[in-house]
Each structure stands twice: as structure tokens, then as C-alpha cells.
Amino acid sequence: MRFIVETRDLTKVYRVGKVDVPALRGVNFQVKKGEFVAIMGPSGCGKSTLLHLLGGLLSPTSGDIIIDGINIASSGDRRRTEVRRKKIGFVFQRFNLFPTISAKDNIELARKIHGNHGADATTVDEILEMLGLKGKMDHKPLELSGGEQQRVALARAVINRPSLLLADEPTGNLDSVNSHIVMRMLRDLNLKYNQTIVVITHEPTTATYTHRIIEMLDGKIVPKHADFHVEHEGVFTL
Amino acid sequence: MAGLIVSNIKKRPTRTIVSILAVSVGVVMIVLFVGMSQGMLKDASDRLQNVKADILFQPSGSSLLFALNNATMPVRIQEKLMEVDGIKHVSPMLHQFSKKKFSLVFGIDPVSFNEVSQNGLIIMQGRLFDDPYECVVDDIYAESNKVQVGQTLDILNHAFMIVGIFKSGIGSRILVPLETLQELNDSRNKASIFYIRCENKDRVDDVYRFLTTNELFKGYNTTKGSDIEMVMSSNLPGLQEFTAAIVVVAVLISFLVILLTMYTTITERTREIGILKSLGATKLFIVSLILRESLLLTSIGVGLGLVLSMAATEILTRLYPSLPILLKLDVMGYVALIALVSGALGSFYPAFRAAQQDPVEALMYE
Numbered sequence: 238m239r240f241i242v243e244t245r246d247l248t249k250v251y252r253v254g255k256v257d258v259p260a261l262r263g264v265n266f267q268v269k270k271g272e273f274v275a276i277m278g279p280s281g282c283g284k285s286t287l288l289h290l291l292g293g294l295l296s297p298t299s300g301d302i303i304i305d306g307i308n309i310a311s312s313g314d315r316r317r318t319e320v321r322r323k324k325i326g327f328v329f330q331r332f333n334l335f336p337t338i339s340a341k342d343n344i345e346l347a348r349k350i351h352g353n354h355g356a357d358a359t360t361v362d363e364i365l366e367m368l369g370l371k372g373k374m375d376h377k378p379l380e381l382s383g384g385e386q387q388r389v390a391l392a393r394a395v396i397n398r399p400s401l402l403l404a405d406e407p408t409g410n411l412d413s414v415n416s417h418i419v420m421r422m423l424r425d426l427n428l429k430y431n432q433t434i435v436v437i438t439h440e441p442t443t444a445t446y447t448h449r450i451i452e453m454l455d456g457k458i459v460p461k462h463a464d465f466h467v468e469h470e471g472v473f474t475l
Numbered sequence: 476m477a478g479l480i481v482s483n484i485k486k487r488p489t490r491t492i493v494s495i496l497a498v499s500v501g502v503v504m505i506v507l508f509v510g511m512s513q514g515m516l517k518d519a520s521d522r523l524q525n526v527k528a529d530i531l532f533q534p535s536g537s538s539l540l541f542a543l544n545n546a547t548m549p550v551r552i553q554e555k556l557m558e559v560d561g562i563k564h565v566s567p568m569l570h571q572f573s574k575k576k577f578s579l580v581f582g583i584d585p586v587s588f589n590e591v592s593q594n595g596l597i598i599m600q601g602r603l604f605d606d607p608y609e610c611v612v613d614d615i616y617a618e619s620n621k622v623q624v625g626q627t628l629d630i631l632n633h634a635f636m637i638v639g640i641f642k643s644g645i646g647s648r649i650l651v652p653l654e655t656l657q658e659l660n661d662s663r664n665k666a667s668i669f670y671i672r673c674e675n676k677d678r679v680d681d682v683y684r685f686l687t688t689n690e691l692f693k694g695y696n697t698t699k700g701s702d703i704e705m706v707m708s709s710n711l712p713g714l715q716e717f718t719a720a721i722v723v724v725a726v727l728i729s730f731l732v733i734l735l736t737m738y739t740t741i742t743e744r745t746r747e748i749g750i751l752k753s754l755g756a757t758k759l760f761i762v763s764l765i766l767r768e769s770l771l772l773t774s775i776g777v778g779l780g781l782v783l784s785m786a787a788t789e790i791l792t793r794l795y796p797s798l799p800i801l802l803k804l805d806v807m808g809y810v811a812l813i814a815l816v817s818g819a820l821g822s823f824y825p826a827f828r829a830a831q832q833d834p835v836e837a838l839m840y841e
Contacts (some may be wrong), residue, residue: 287833292753294752294753294834294835294838295835315757318752318755318756318757319755321753321754321755322754322755322756322757323755326753327754329753329755331640331839333746333749333750333753333838334750335479335482335747335750337479337482337483337485337486338478338479338482339478342478342479345478346479346754347754350754350756350760351755370625393754396699412714
């Protein structure tokens with residue numbers, strides 16, 4: 238079984254003034270290739286810290302983070318940046334698009350940073366078609382609706398065909414209709430391209446689109462809520 | 476990436492325009508100052524060379540830039556010079572700086588001056604002076620001061636009748652009789668310089684060697700006509716230092732403006748830098764992005780500065796025809812390079828700071 242994500246005894250302690258504030262207290266979990274996983278939990282439970290650690294934006298206090306076979310916990314900034322560039326795509330709650338350039342340029346920028354231009358032209362067209370972005374590419378982000386902006390962000394995140402897509406509250410700024418559209422697109426990407434996706438959310442409805450929910454509390458994974466399986470869209474069972 | 480750079484510059488038009496203008500002001504400052512100083516030197520050098528003297532003979536401590544000194548020597552030295560083997564003509568000249576006209580006035584002996592210059596003084600209108608209080612001016616002076624033959628000119632608080640206009644490029648812009656200027660200057664029988672013409676060009680080196688080694692002429696400044704330009708530019712006291720000071724000030728302006736612009740830009744765009752980092756952008760990529768943006772700003776500023784310099788030169792020379800400004804391509808290229816380097820240096824710290832930003836903090840920046 239190939240894991241795209243594996244953490245071992247992962248801890249993260251923030252130093253606030255003279256006080257140590259533990260955010261993660263020994264997190265162990267794995268995500269298989271092609272899995273679509275939701276990480277849920279209340280505010281302050283450590284899920285954002287976990288996402289930032291998985292994305293190599295933070296370094297852990299201790300433990301291992303193995304992304305597609307590379308332990309980024311023991312890697313330097315340069316190596317983590319390379320893993321982020323080659324293997325990870327990010328989607329944020331606030332879209333985080335560059336407001337001054339068009340949707341097309343936002344996506345092209347990600348390809349430029351990636352270096353080898355990621356997916357081939359056909360796949361790029363397919364992705365844009367799937368996300369309903371054809372015809373919107375010349376618009377600047379502020380000329381698009383929230384849902385459209387998030388779809389551009391989604392396209393930017395997957396355009397280089399990353400091993401892992403990390404989404405931080407991707408529907409947090411969207412109404413229910415757009416939330417549904419975005420989550421359905423994430424699921425389509427997962428199905429069509431076997432895209433491994435980890436979504437952080439506190440909305441149960443969002444989590445219903447995923448294969449599995451990992452619940453966190455006080456910097457730890459709560460065992461009793463692991464391994465939910467999706468039966469059909471919008472409903473999940475034990 | 477070019478799209479992002481251009482859009483960032485267009486995002487804050489006022490700041491962009493101010494930055495570009497500040498860089499261009501620095502460029503204009505250097506180009507015009509260097510252009511003026513080189514133009515004045517070249518003009519003075521050309522006018523001196525056009526006298527066609529083989530050798531210039533001056534008192535000790537004098538300079539070829541006549542405005543800088545008033546040293547004189549007895550006119551009777553002319554007789555001693557004429558005795559030197561190889562010298563054919565000697566013409567004395569006394570100069571006086573007219574503060575009122577902000578111009579040099581030369582007192583010349585027309586006969587010997589024409590002998591040395593081989594009739595280089597070309598009268599375009601009127602005639603050469605005959606009476607003590609007559610003068611001739613060159614065409615540039617006449618045009619810029621709107622004077623013509625028949626008018627009087629106040630020189631050293633005395634009224635001189637303009638009797639002729641000569642072709643510019645030789646001697647000074649205003650020529651008066653030598654004896655009159657000696658009288659007004661309280662320098663009777665004195666001269667500032669002797670223009671020497673040798674019997675032929677082959678004798679110049681011999682005569683020069685004699686004048687510089689003979690005890691009789693010891694302590695005087697002797698310059699070969701062919702060395703005028705070199706001697707003038709190398710002996711000008713303080714010009715290089717002053718030019719350097721102007722360059723440093725202009726470079727500092729460019730440096731500080733770009734530093735401030737890029738620093739505020741980086742602070743404003745903290746979140747965008749976080750996004751770039753989340754996309755996997757390397758530190759080098761971010762530094763390169765900021766540097767390119769600042770170089771684009773500086774390049775536009777440099778381009779505008781060069782255009783403004785040329786426009787200012789055109790306007791100034793039309794308004795003040797006697798003001799020589801020499802714009803040289805190599806100087807303009809050098810100034811452009813200096814401005815670009817200072818712009819790059821000014822953006823280096825903000826670029827480095829951007830590259831060092833913590834990605835998580837940057838992404839959370841409001």
C-alpha cells in the first residue's frame with residue numbers, strides 16, 4: 238500500500254513569549270494514494286497547524302512527515318520548498334489569488350514556478366473544462382464570483398498534477414450552492430485523476446464528499462471517529 | 476511573471492509615478508551637470524584652440540580656464556619671446572571676468588592676434604574696433620543678448636560701442652582693445668597670456684623645450700596648443716570631486732526612493748509573498764521578482780530622465796545660446812548604468828526581506 242501522506246509522532250510546540258503552547262501532541266495517520274480525506278475539529282484543535290506542516294510551510298518540533306516518500310520533517314527549507322513546488326497543491330479559504338492578474342495568469346504563474354509546466358496542454362484544457370473555467374480565464378479575480386475564484390484557485394493547485402492537494406476550509410467563504418460546486422469538483426478531480434486530497438474543514442456537510450474523516454481534538458487525532466466511508470454524495474456511514 | 480510585475484507596478488499608479496519621477500530627476504541632475512561642465516570645458520577649449528596658437532605662455536599659478544584666475548605678467552616679455560629662435564608671432568591678451576555679463580572679456584591686440592590666428596577672427600557684420608571704447612561680440616552673444624552693431628554695451632561700468640559681430644568659436648565672446656582693458660583693470664602693460672605662433676610646426680617641440688628649460692622663462696606656465704584639451708580637463712580644480720558629489724547625491728536619491736518604494740510594496744504584499752511560497756516559489760524566485768520590478772521602475776525612470784535631459788538641453792540652449800551643454804552617449808550610458816545599479820541595490824534589502832518571510836505568517840497577513 239502506497240501512502241502519499243504519513244506522519245509519525247508528529248508534535249508542534251509554539252513558543253509564545255516565555256510560554257510553550259503545544260499545537261500538535263503526537264499525531265499519527267496515513268493517507269493512501271487516491272484518498273480524499275477530511276480533517277475536522279473545533280477551532281484551536283491543531284488542524285491548520287497540521288495542514289501547514291503537511292505542506293512544508295512549517296517545520297515540526299518532533300516527529301516525521303513523509304510526503305510521497307520524502308521525509309520533509311528532517312529537510313531544510315530548500316528541500317521543503319522543492320517538495321511543495323513539485324508535490325503539493327494548496328487551496329485556501331480566502332482563495333489567495335493574485336488580484337492584479339487574470340485567472341489565466343494566476344494559473345500560468347503556478348506553472349512557471351513549477352518549472353516543467355506540470356500537466357500537458359490537453360490535461361490543462363481538461364482541468365479547466367472540468368472546473369467550468371473556460372471563458373473566465375481573462376477575468377481578474379475580483380471580476381469573478383467567490384465560487385469562480387475558488388475554482389481558479391483549485392485549477393492553480395492541480396494544474397501541475399501534484400501528488401497531494403491540501404485544502405484549508407475551501408468552502409469557508411462560499412455560500413451553500415458554491416460550496417457544493419467546489420466540493421463536487423474536488424471529488425471529480427479525485428475520481429478522474431486519482432488525486433489525493435486532504436481537506437480541513439469544520440463543516441460536516443463538506444466532509445460528506447470525502448472518503449474518510451479524521452477528527453482532531455486538542456492537538457491529537459480522536460480514534461473513535463476515524464474511518465468513516467462515503468456511501469453516496471452527502472451521506473456517509475460508519 | 477512579466478504580467479505580475481507590470482500589474483504590480485500599475486496597481487499603485489501614484490507611487491509608481493513618484494518613484495519614476497524621482498529616479499528621472501536624479502538622472503537629469505547628473506546628465507545636465509556633467510553635460511554643462513563638459514560643454515563649458517569643451518567650449519573654452521575649442522575657443523582657445525581656434526586661436527591656433529602653437530604655444531600658450533602664462534604666468535605662474537595661472538590656469539587655462541581664465542575665469543579662475545587673474546594672474547598677469549609684463550607685456551615686455553613679448554620682446555624676449557620674439558627673440559627665441561623658432562618663434563614667428565607673439566600676441567598678448569588680457570582677460571577680465573565681467574560679473575555683470577557673466578562673461579569673459581578679452582583685451583587683444585588685433586594685429587598680432589590675427590597674425591597668430593592666421594586671420595581666424597572673422598567679422599560677420601560691421602568692423603573690428605579702432606577706438607578705445609569700441610568692442611566686438613560674437614554671433615552667439617549677439618543672439619542671446621539681443622544686441623547688434625551700433626548699440627552700446629556696459630563692460631566693467633564703461634560704455635562700449637559694439638562695432639562688429641564676429642564668428643563665434645575663437646577667443647572670447649567679447650573682445651575689446653588690450654590697452655583699454657589694461658587701463659580699466661589697472662593692469663597697465665600687463666598680459667594674462669601670450670599666444671605664440673612658431674615658424675613652422677616642426678619647431679614647436681624645440682621652442683616648447685626651450686621655454687620650459689631656459690632660466691629666463693623659468694616659473695611660467697607653458698602649454699602646447701595640441702595639449703590644451705587634456706591640460707584643461709586635468710587641471711580643473713575640484714570639478715571631478717564636485718561631479719562625484721553630484722553623482723553620489725543623485726545615486727542616493729535613486730537608491731532611497733527605490734528602497735522606500737519596494738519596502739512599502741513588500742509590506743503591502745506580504746500575503747502575496749506567502750501565496751508565492753505556498754506555490755513553492757524559491758527565495759531566488761522571490762528576490763528575482765522584486766529585483767525585476769524595481770529594475771523596471773528604474774529603467775522607466777532612467778528612460779524618462781534621459782528624454783527629459785535631452786529636452787532640457789534643447790530648451791536651455793534655445794533660451795541661453797551661450798550656455799554650452801555637451802550630451803555624450805557614453806556619459807548617458809554610464810549614468811543609466813549607475814541609476815540601474817543604485818535601483819537594484821535599493822531593492823535588494825526589501826527583496827531579501829521578502830524572501831525571508833515566514834510563509835504561514837505571510838499567508839495570515841491582513
